[in-house]
Amino acid sequence: MKLVEYTSGNAIAIVYLDCGDKKHDVGPFLDEIERSRPQEFNQLTALLDKTAKYGPVWNNYRTKRLQGSHAQPICEFCGRREARIFWFADEANDKIIVCTHGFIGRGRHDHRTEIDRALMRRRFYYEHKQQRSAHGHSGREELGT
Numbered sequence: 001m002k003l004v005e006y007t008s009g010n011a012i013a014i015v016y017l018d019c020g021d022k023k024h025d026v027g028p029f030l031d032e033i034e035r036s037r038p039q040e041f042n043q044l045t046a047l048l049d050k051t052a053k054y055g056p057v058w059n060n061y062r063t064k065r066l067q068g069s070h071a072q073p074i075c076e077f078c079g080r081r082e083a084r085i086f087w088f089a090d091e092a093n094d095k096i097i098v099c100t101h102g103f104i105g106r107g108r109h110d111h112r113t114e115i116d117r118a119l120m121r122r123r124f125y126y127e128h129k130q131q132r133s134a135h136g137h138s139g140r141e142e143l144g145t
Contacts, residue, residue: 001124006099009052014087016099017121024117026085029102033083040079044102047077048085051097066115074100074118082106086118098125 004027006014016026023029034041047062056063056075066074066086077085077099084105090096100121103114 001128003098003125003128007049007052009049009054011055012052012095012097014048014052014097014099017101017125019101019121019124021101024101024103026099026102029085033079033102033104037079037081037083040081040083043079044077044083044085051077056097070112071115074115074122084114086114088118088122098122100125 001020002018003015004018006016006026008014018025018027021028030041030045033044043062050057051063058064062078064076064078066072066076073088074086075088077087082104083102085099085102087097087099090098100118101114103111105111105114
């Protein structure tokens with residue numbers, strides 16, 4: 001696993017986890033929806049850019065916290081229809097948002113499998129971060145790994 005910086009603005013740096021999963025990792029996911037769903041691609045990238053510049057703007061349609069104890073503390077960015085990116089804020093640095101993965105979520109389903117994937121990747125992130133700090137690496141250096 002490695003961290004890739006997607007964008008950074010005045011308020012937030014947005015990174016994503018590259019786990020070598022071409023179907024779910026945010027980079028390949030955005031590449032795919034740019035080709036297959038350009039309107040949703042434009043919506044999501046504008047939302048990511050706006051969040052980097054101003055921080056998350058919470059609402060029930062585009063940027064929201066997932067409900068239920070199983071889904072805590074995962075949040076999501078939603079495109080116009082079905083494209084979604086799950087993410088969480090770094091507990092030690094609230095200026096970093098970590099996107100776990102993207103997917104096409106049809107309807108208002110539970111998406112338990114996707115929530116489990118996000119929680120697993122969140123664990124990977126903190127394990128990776130702990131290993132890096134144990135070896136004397138810190139903060140922004142981590143983004144280049």
